[in-house]
Amino acid sequence: MPELDAGTELQLALFRQAVEAGSDGVIITDATRSDQPVLYVNPAFERMTGYSSDEVVGKNCRFLQGDDRSQPERAKLRRAMSDGLPCSVVLRNYRKDGTLFWNELSLSPVRDRSGKTTHFIGIQKDVSARMRLEKALQDQKEQLEQATRSLSRTSTHDALTDVAQRRHFLDTLGREWKRASREGAPVSLLLIDVDSLGRINELFGHEAGDDSLKRVARALENVLKRPADLLGRYEGETFAALLPATDRKGAEQVALEMRATVSGLAIDHPGPAGRLTITLGVATAFPGPETGMEDLISHAEQALRAAKELGPDRVHVLAEM
Numbered sequence: 606m607p608e609l610d611a612g613t614e615l616q617l618a619l620f621r622q623a624v625e626a627g628s629d630g631v632i633i634t635d636a637t638r639s640d641q642p643v644l645y646v647n648p649a650f651e652r653m654t655g656y657s658s659d660e661v662v663g664k665n666c667r668f669l670q671g672d673d674r675s676q677p678e679r680a681k682l683r684r685a686m687s688d689g690l691p692c693s694v695v696l697r698n699y700r701k702d703g704t705l706f707w708n709e710l711s712l713s714p715v716r717d718r719s720g721k722t723t724h725f726i727g728i729q730k731d732v733s734a735r736m737r738l739e740k741a742l743q744d745q746k747e748q749l750e751q752a753t754r755s756l757s758r759t760s761t762h763d764a765l766t767d768v769a770q771r772r773h774f775l776d777t778l779g780r781e782w783k784r785a786s787r788e789g790a791p792v793s794l795l796l797i798d799v800d801s802l803g804r805i806n807e808l809f810g811h812e813a814g815d816d817s818l819k820r821v822a823r824a825l826e827n828v829l830k831r832p833a834d835l836l837g838r839y840e841g842e843t844f845a846a847l848l849p850a851t852d853r854k855g856a857e858q859v860a861l862e863m864r865a866t867v868s869g870l871a872i873d874h875p876g877p878a879g880r881l882t883i884t885l886g887v888a889t890a891f892p893g894p895e896t897g898m899e900d901l902i903s904h905a906e907q908a909l910r911a912a913k914e915l916g917p918d919r920v921h922v923l924a925e926m
């Protein structure tokens with residue numbers, strides 16, 4: 606060791622004291638040897654990790670990660686070290702007693718006169734309190750987003766069946782009607798009555814009735830394949846399906862598929878069929894100066910009435926308007 610003059614010696618003593626008294630952990634590693642063994646840790650490191658200097662010197666600091674090794678920040682550290690560049694990461698580390706702390710680690714290289722990296726200095730900060738706060742804030746934000754999502758769904762969707770409420774359904778029909786009138790396309794509307802649901806309520810109770818309604822809603826929704834198709838709860842036991850850009854033939858096909866799908870659910874029903882069925886009225890219209898959205902709706906209602914007169918489990922299709 607070369608002799609140091611008194612001024613330099615004093616300066617070194619002051620630096621040492623500053624490092625020893627600081628509240629951040631300080632680690633110095635030897636970058637000239639393979640795997641960066643620790644040369645020095647300060648008392649704040651010992652307090653933060655619970656390891657004494659003797660237990661750490663000569664080791665690589667990764668032991669602080671325990672078995673929790675899948676941390677993407679490791680790659681960032683390796684890259685910075687091989688490039689001899691400074692770097693800052695937050696890692697999950699474990700004290701000697703096994704408890705977790707979040708370690709905000711800043712590495713900086715020390716170079717000799719030739720520019721070769723000879724050491725790294727690491728400064729550790731225990732940022733567990735901040736991470737807990739950030740996590741709590743993030744959780745709260747997610748809860749708020751979830752609540753907002755379900756609130757906005759509540760205003761547009763039926764609480765029991767989770768299909769569009771009548772108001773939302775009619776608003777959507779209004780928009781699709783305008784689009785169809787611009788594009789000269791047909792719009793089809795299906796009104797779907799669940800046959801004698803009241804009998805299920807009477808005999809098996811309202812819970813069974815509600816459950817049947819929910820199952821029918823899911824089954825009807827599964828038949829609708831295109832994103833613009835929409836199922837709504839029109840009133841009580843009547844659903845409505847909006848099929849934009851669908852002609853009479855296409856709408857009839859959907860209606861028949863819905864009827865078969867609901868019958869296929871084989872929901873126990875006290876009526877003559879022994880299973881729950883639906884009756885459907887189908888109307889199709891091309892928007893025009895003579896034909897408004899109200900005409901389509903009243904046409905679909907007329908089709909449903911006609912279907913119901915023929916008996917349950919029917920599809921009645923009216924001519925295109």
Ligand code: FNR
Nearest residue numbers: 632634641665666667669670679682696725726727
């Ligand atoms: C480190 N490393 C480190 N890692 C850690 O989990 N906690 C720590 O406090 C420190 N401190 C530290 C100080 C200094 C000066 C250096 C150079 C490095 C990082 C660790 O030793 C290792 O480099 C990283 O885990 C990435 O390499 P592996 O484990 O993927 O090979």
